[in-house]
Amino acid sequence: MEIGLRLAVSLFNLLIAVVAGSFNDDVVRTIQSADALNGAGVSAEAPLVKCSLQGSARLPAFSMDGDFVIGGAFFIHYQMHTLVNNYTTKPELPRCTGSFNARDLRFSRTMIFAIEEINNSTELLPGIRLGYQIYDTCSAVPVAVHVAFQLSNGQDPVFYKGDNCSQSGVVVAAVGDSGSTPSISMSRIMGSFNIPLVSHFATCACLSDKQQFPTFFRTIPSDYYQAAALAKLVKHFGWTWIGAVHSDSDYGNNGMASFLEAALREGICVEYIESFYRSNPQSKIQRVADVIRSSTAVVVVAFTAVGETKVLLEELARDPPPPRQWIASEAWITDSNLMRFSFCTGAIGVAIQKSVVPGLRDFLLNLSPSEVSASSVLTEFWEDAFNCSLTKASKQNKRVCDGTEDLKTLKSPYTETSQLRVSNMVYKAVYAIAHAIHNVICEETNATRQCNKYIRLEPQQVLTELKKVNFSRNGYHVSFDVNGDPIAFYELVNWQKSEKGVIEPVTVGYYDASLQRGEQFRINRNLTWLEDGTQVPVSVCSESCPPGTRKVLQKGKPICCYDCIPCPEGEISNMTDAPDCFLCPREFWPNAGKNNCFPKPVEFLSFDEVLSIILAVFSVSGAFLAIMTAVIFFYHRTTPIVRANNSELSFLLLFALTLCFLCSLTFIGAPSEWSCMLRHTAFGITFVLCISCVLGKTIVVLMAFKATLPGSNAMKWFGPPQQRMTVVVLTFIQVIICIIWLVVSPPFPVKNLTTYKEKIILECALGSAVGFWAVLGYIGLLAVFCFVLAVLARKLPDNFNEAKMITFSMLIFCAVWITFIPAYVSSPGKFTVAVEIFAILASSFALILCIFAPKCFIILIQPEKNTKKFLMNKN
Structure with a gap:
């Protein structure tokens, strides 16, 4: 019966690989023992089971051995190399290509920094060495699925475990991914093996569903709160007529759905809703850009990932639209790479809280030539950043790097550490996993901590302890609610031009979902608006109806499009955009403006007439x-x-x-x-x-x-x-x-x-x-x-x-x-x-x-x- 159960598990893994579309490439186990294949009649003393990996293993971008291994998945490249399979040769592994994402490289290096910091700690996991396997998913589902199987199966080509062909070298938990869609795919696969996935940047509210994603956690707030914050932001400035664009992904679709629901509650109307993906044909991107250019809505809410925002702004830059006030989601509001688009000056959005991680900047900038040369990812980053070649002149006629290149002088998202936001989410995710491991394998006796590195640590144990973690690091609290979400806190960030004429993200307020309603939203400094203006732009379908009038909806148009009709005789409206007028009390009468009731003048035949x-x-x-x-x-x-x-x-x-x-x-x-x-x-x-x-x-x-x-x-x-x-x-x-x-x-x-x-x-x-x-x-x-x-x-x-x-x-x-x-x-x-x-x-x-x-x-x-x-x- 045990052999039959193990056979079923193996076949289940095989089926998952087929569904993922990577059958020939996924790491699967086959049971080599003939006794294991007999089914019925196999005795309890079955021969030793031999387990082997089929296909080629995916090489990690960064890896290090350790007593316990933590996985990582980041969006280091913008695109996946598209293959056309002819089914006559063995398909290649899906791989990442395209332009380099230095920002996510910083995230992956932050994970390495956190693990090294923990390995050097005497308080957390003393005597234990954590390892890591960090992969590039390029935010593509096929690659993310392959990475999930890789992390779930380990990398040993052949291993023996007696009569139990169990997982070997499997990560106990993983950090990632940087996007919601790949995180959904990874969580569905890894959740089948009870492997926790702690994301630093996947914000889709759908991931809070513990029925579908029981092993998913995140250190970044859910889009449910972000959508509410963006809707309140739009309402706060009196914008009732907006345009909306979003990524055609789980992040964008679910985030925009939550925003539209919140906007409807706030009385905000949407002129258009456009969705697209970075790999769409150029004609589709151009059509979305033309809609933005021709719209009457001045405000554009962009619930897009960095990749989609980049291709859209590049298209708009060819023929800049009329002035538009951009409202950004947290995915791109702090991306310094996008701040080169000057027509986006004044953009405002919610961002993860700015933080300080001591020692991280030095770690990121102190890359030695040997470290760079030993990593293909770092080599690509170095050559892309300094436009030189570490080996010899390339086909693009790049010069050979002469050793004078200095990261400290480089202006890049990788070196931008003045406003660490998502990097801190990575840092907290690693520490949350480390605390969970610590709670499983370590005991305190006589004021000393003893950790057993030889214990067989199951992912299920880490999952159980992750639900209980509650600690602070560098002054930032880390804990998860029943849905695996943290307490929602956002900073309001505004793109403002510095004295040098460079756009910089400036914190102008905050949104704290833990506070009471009405106190959650605060703005504490002046903002810059579109075209570097100081006046709040107006974006309404119809001008506000002044007191003394009421709104009458225009036939066939949204509720924000209306005409202003004076109140009938004897009735008033004492607020802006009043839906109805109301009668004054019997002894009162409206003033000339019909916005207030005054006591009626009393008339009688007086002696002074x-x-x-x-x-x-x-x-x-x-x-x-x-x-x-x-x-x-x-x-x-x-x-x-x-x-x-x-x-x-x-x-x-x-x-x-x-x-x-x-x-x-x-x-x-x-x-x-x-x-x-x-x-x-x-x-x-x-x-x-x-x-x-x-x-x-x-x-x-x-x-x-x-x-x-x-x-x-x-x-x-x-x-x-x-x-x-x-x-x-x-x-x-x-x-x-x-x-x-x-x-x-x-x-x-x-x-x-x-x-x-x-x-x-x-x-x-x-x-x-x-x-x-x-x-x-x-x-x-x-x-x-x-x-x-x-x-x-x-x-x-x-x-x-x-x-x-x-x-x-x-x-x-x-x-x-x-x-x-x-x-x-x-x-x-x-x-x-x-x-x-x-x-x-x-x-x-x-x-x-x-x-x-x-x-x-x-x-x-x-x-x-x-x-x-x-x-x-x-x-």
Whole structure:
């Protein structure tokens, strides 16, 4: 059964190699024992199993033996040599070629530096020597898969392990790769053997899925946080209309998907989304560049790897686009090799935290000629960097290196150690693996550490301890959450021109996902924008709608494209880009800009208005006129004309008219409970008193002529007592009506919010409309009755007959109050009160002028007519 299980494992490895497309090249094991191939019936004491490697082993870029070996995978070249297999010869190993990536060379050398530092440490793995096997994957999946098999199988050509054909010389863990797509491929293969893979630069959020990648860890944050940070960055500067380009890889596709999801939550619209890969035809790259050139979006978010960014910027450099604000992912924002493109000045993006690794710079720059010559990778780097040949003149007519070449004077991504970012991620990844190994093989006894180099260390043990690591190195914390991710912390980096005119990455802020929402994003210094400007560029589909307007989406366009429509009457919007307007409270009204609600102005007929002053002057003048008339009548009370006109009722009428004139003043001013009750009741009672007196005078005239007829004694039935009683009774009826009105439903002050939308009218509500119209109706009834009697008496012949004047006064009185009704109902606001005051004054002036003016004229101007003889003269 054990032999059958081992056979199944071997066949499984063989199947993986076939799927990877590298069957002839992958390192596989075949079981040479015939007994092992028999299947059933094989005994437990099977002959010694011989295991051998098939095919050619891939040579590492850098390697060193050790007690325990750590693998490494880096992106040292930009391209993979493409082969066309004709299936007639054995395919070559997929190999890396193309231009040299000095940045990842620095990463690989950082791994060597960290391992050498650990080997020299007395605290971590004392007495243990770590080895390494570092490979170049050129960020190509076929090469990465081959490297994964290489690391999973070891390099011994033939080995014996008794009856167990197990892995020999297998790495206990690996660091890499520099890209998400190759890391995904490597993790799927190495995860089958429980070999941990700790990446320093693979950021795809998909790698946090422990169901698919149970052995994957990383020291760089997941793109989930990077996407959120980039979306918040775009939102922070008010950019709602952007373009988006991304690598057509797992890194770019998953990263852009996360960014678009975050951008949607932030209300950001995307004009275009373009994907490409560095190996695409030039026509595809050119099409993406043309889309960027012709777009209306000023901001371009580039979620691309260094390789894709390089080919895109090279294409754009042929015909630079209009000014564009580049928003960069961490993959390329700190790549100094890309900072030669001047049209990208002002680019801003998130980057791994800048750090310090003591001793690394000296290690990188102190390359001896022997070290360089011993490594084909370092030789290629040296010759490429200094444009010379270490051996002899090349076909490109390069000069022979003369030994004066000095790395310290070289400007290259390899020598750029002033802002170590990803290099520190490599450094931390190596130390995380070393701590995991330490926790497995080392024990502390009596304050000393003892490590067993002869222990059989399984990758599974390292995997278990990696999940628990928690330490700090050079002030930087290292630990992993349940998904194998670290705490997300980014610096915000801005490309700014130095005094020498060279673009340099400058840290301008940070994003810390461990802080509370709203405190995660900070900018602490000035930024440079596109074209080396200082003003934040504008990138919107539509200009922001100011307060007082609302957004209306344009048909068939994204939500960021809209028109600004003024708020309807009575509604406001008090913020920019308001989706809706809202009504002001009932007692408030929008200002002219419709962006704020102010208390509505309160309107009533106040004493400081011109109209009120005019009406008050007429009111006081009328009262003064009535008083002066009473004074005149009193002074000439013994004259025939005063005595003949029923002086008692005349004085009472003048008193009532004085009250009528003055009661109009109660209608001016802010309504209150007392003023509302007073103005209507005083008006009703005083007017009835007036009409009662006029009615009494009219009846006296009729009775006087009746009394002159033979046998008539009418006057004794309507003498002074009866006249007084008539006035009292008629007035008392109005008093009763007013009392009932005040008791049942009196007038009260009210804020009229319906007549005018933009202001409040303070007025007196009638309370009971029946009571109000009963008061007016009673006045009208008496006025009509008085008018009828005056008409009947108008042709009586004697000079003292005042029925004609009473007729005119009642005619005017009735006309005024008949026209008052529609005017009162239709007049808005304070003009309703003005109409009522006008009616009171007009009718009062009609009475005093028609009844008393002729008599005063005779008394004062024509005293010769103020004689009994003249009055008794019949026409």
